Amino acid sequence: MTATSACSASNSPAPQTGALSHLRVLDLSRVLAGPWCTQNLADLGADVIKIEKPGEGDDTRHWGPPFFADTNGSPTDHACYFVACNRNKRSVTVDMATEEGQSIIRELAKNSDIVVENFKTGGLKRYGLDYASLSAINPRLIYCSVTGFGQTGPYAPRAGYDLLIQAMSGLMSITGRADSEPGGGPMRVGVAVIDLFTGMYATSAILAALEARHHTGLGQHIDMALLDVAMAILANQGAGYHNTGNIPERQGNTHPSVVPYQDFPTADGNVLLAIGNDGQFARFCEAAGVEWHKDPKFTTNAARVINRVEMVEIMSNLTRSRSTADWISLLESRAVPCGPINNIAQAFADPHVQARGLRLSQDRYPEQQVPEGESINTIYTTASPLRLSETPPTLRYAPPALGQHTEEVLQTRLQLDKEQIKALRSKGIIQ
The missing domain is CATH 3.40.50.10540 (Crotonobetainyl-coa:carnitine coa-transferase; domain 1)
Structure with a gap:
């Protein structure tokens, strides 16, 4: 099915095609x-x-x-x-x-x-x-x-x-x-x-x-x-409760087990960073010109979760220095997951969505x-x-x-x- 596809429903049965056409x-x-x-x-x-x-x-x-x-x-x-x-x-x-x-x-x-x-x-x-x-x-x-x-x-x-x-x-x-x-x-x-x-x-x-x-x-x-x-x-949140007895709490756009994995402010809006492993974090740091990945407080994801507040604060100060488009241009080429926070109109206008x-x-x-x-x-x-x-x-x-x-x-x-x-x-x- 394509964006330009159009199908006319008629008064006679339509041709039956597809994996379940016999049902x-x-x-x-x-x-x-x-x-x-x-x-x-x-x-x-x-x-x-x-x-x-x-x-x-x-x-x-x-x-x-x-x-x-x-x-x-x-x-x-x-x-x-x-x-x-x-x-x-x-x-x-x-x-x-x-x-x-x-x-x-x-x-x-x-x-x-x-x-x-x-x-x-x-x-x-x-x-x-x-x-x-x-x-x-x-x-x-x-x-x-x-x-x-x-x-x-x-x-x-x-x-x-x-x-x-x-x-x-x-x-x-x-x-x-x-x-x-x-x-x-x-x-x-x-x-x-x-x-x-x-x-x-x-x-x-x-x-x-x-x-x-x-x-x-x-x-x-x-x-x-x-x-x-x-x-x-409830997936991982339910599994965490079953096996530790700890009751998960609301924490906005942050992730309970991964840091940095949230939205950050930019010079003209916000950018979403979904850094899911230590390699991605190191590539982010290299692209941004910082050496946080060498600091024991931030080298591993487990350490970043423990030091979440400090990590988010210094990340936010850094991300404000560039526009959203500049961050995406900088990070996408280095395989660091990131993207804009679109409204629905912007999402459907995205060239990949259209493609x-x-x-x-x-x-x-x-x-x-x-x-x-x-x-x-x-x-x-x-x-x-x-x-x-x-x-x-x-x-x-x-x-x-x-x-x-x-x-x-x-x-x-x-x-x-x-x-x-x-x-x-x-x-x-x-x-």
Whole structure:
């Protein structure tokens, strides 16, 4: 996928390509964690049918601002949030609170490989759409449930949200400036990182279950919990606590185990230095014209961690002597990891980001097929970072309009005729 790639979603099924093009996914999830997982599968070629509530759709269709502008530049009520995690999917509206709607979803599940849902624990049982019910009609089905706290344990019935889980897991206790500094206190990460990691872990679990199915012929239930994921990604901070009993604390942009590894002031802003070993530190010193690497207080990383305060103070005095661009020019040629602290616009304008084709353009409809009254067609998203040499991610559908593919899917997957579809629409079961 390249920055100039554009894909038009049509009213007929798109060519199936990609590593997972043989798989069918029924996406009953909404918001971020589940949709992030299914977008990963869709980018790799899976045919993903996204089920949405008629008239409303995924919650994130309304989570704004920011909202899209129409072709005249006027604001709409369509939120940009939705497009971040719903590329390459087909939107089908079904009211699952009705028996006929439940029947449609069960029929789709019969010939699906994977179901992903993020209702509260047990929430789909009353509709006959839980794992036990659907696996009874499709034993090969891989059914992934994404919840805040999992299918077991005292918190299982609770709703879980990324911000809540960041707080409960301890992640916010190690994010932000130290309490002793101005602006100190617990801080959430700038994106819903637990939702995103859960989506990635869910993708891995589904692919593992598919591999197991190759040997057993049977699907299985996957229990993904945001809290489990949040605890897992504490990584070295969690390992340090387990093995020493010491509770990690917030320390801003510094690293608990590596020095110098943080932002430093420059003559015109800031520069990020990520000096991860003693060789890099020696090269920094040689480039900067200092001999700190020969001082026993700073020769090794362990010594620099012990003498962190002094190290950071003298480094800061030095880095103020040059501009950010000058430091980067000086250090990059000596293989000292460094870089600017960009805003998002600067990041997407970076020549390397552009060379990697990370900004994508897609059209929902071919120009001659844009429905009357549709104010949004061209949509920009960020490319998948998965780079496979033989079966790379593909662009087939732009993030869909609500119910854009309802008729197409009901006709091709369930063989319903126009009269049957018209009857369902008249009852409000589909939009």
